[in-house]
Amino acid sequence: MNCNLCDGELRKTKVGSKSLLFSLAMFVTGLIIFILIPVIGWVLGGVMMIVALLRGGSSKRVLRCRSCKAIAAELA
Ligand SMILES: [Zn+2]
Numbered sequence: 001m002n003c004n005l006c007d008g009e010l011r012k013t014k015v016g017s018k019s020l021l022f023s024l025a026m027f028v029t030g031l032i033i034f035i036l037i038p039v040i041g042w043v044l045g046g047v048m049m050i051v052a053l054l055r056g057g058s059s060k061r062v063l064r065c066r067s068c069k070a071i072a073a074e075l076a
Contacts, residue, residue: 001063003065003067003070003072004070005065008065008066010064010065010073011064012063012075013061013062013064014059014060015059015060023053027052029048030045031045031049033048034046060075062075
């Protein structure tokens, strides 16, 4: 299996989540809600922080071209 764009060699690599900054903002927002709003905020803020951690911590395994760095496919 070769690159669609330049026919270069593909190799497996890991890429971090692109939404790391978004996850961080979401975590902080969740924390603020958690602190400011009792009961409802504890649930809502808690869920937001957990979701943010799960999203931020994930990295994908992809097939990336050695030559042009294009990502050809995402692996499960
Ligand atoms: Zn390529």
